[in-house]
Amino acid sequence: MKNVKKITGAFMLIFLLIGGVLSAQDRAISANQLPKTAKTFLYTHFKGIPVSSAIEDREIYGVDEYKVYLNNGMKMEFDSKGSWKEVDGKHQKIPYGFIPASIKNYSTKNFPNTFIIKIEKKRWSYKTELSNGLELEFDRNGNFKKIDD
Incomplete structure (x- = not known):
């Protein structure tokens, strides 16, 4: 009986982990949907360079980070509040x-x-x-x- 409970518990844990991974996903958003802090950063330091795409990286607990790609090839990563984490000029x-x-x-x-x-x-x-x-x-x-x- 103990082995059955252990196996059942293991399967439940596996299903929970798989569900968490499947619910985490990236989705394309418009630059206007970025947090205000990120939009201000882009306007201040990259004024005049259009955003080619923005990606919202969602986890089961909410937004984890944002990735922004500019038309000139540069890439930025922002945390969930819109503070910069990385700027790559490529x-x-x-x-x-x-x-x-x-x-x-x-x-x-x-x-x-x-x-x-x-x-x-x-x-x-x-x-x-x-x-x-x-x-x-x-x-x-x-x-x-x-x-x-």
Whole structure:
């Protein structure tokens, strides 16, 4: 009898996990459906560059993140509230207006003939990619930590 309960419990767990995965899905949305914070970010730092597509990544508990693709090929990721998580210029220089000053200053001072083509904001750090292929890591206050090539 104990084995039957264990097997039944295992099957129930498997079905719950499968149901959770199936209910998580991406859906295309218009740029107007993005959170206000994301729309303001795009207007401020990428003014004049049209959005080619926007994707809402939904999980069972709600929206997890938004992905935005611009007509010039650049890609952004925003959290569920519309705060930027990643900006990928796809080998193009990204605007520096939203990048912490210490990161911008370190990059331009120590690598003068390069520019930032990608930045990712994590919980405790930032990671940037330069046009020469180097990846720089910074702490959450923008202090340089290491080069990750």
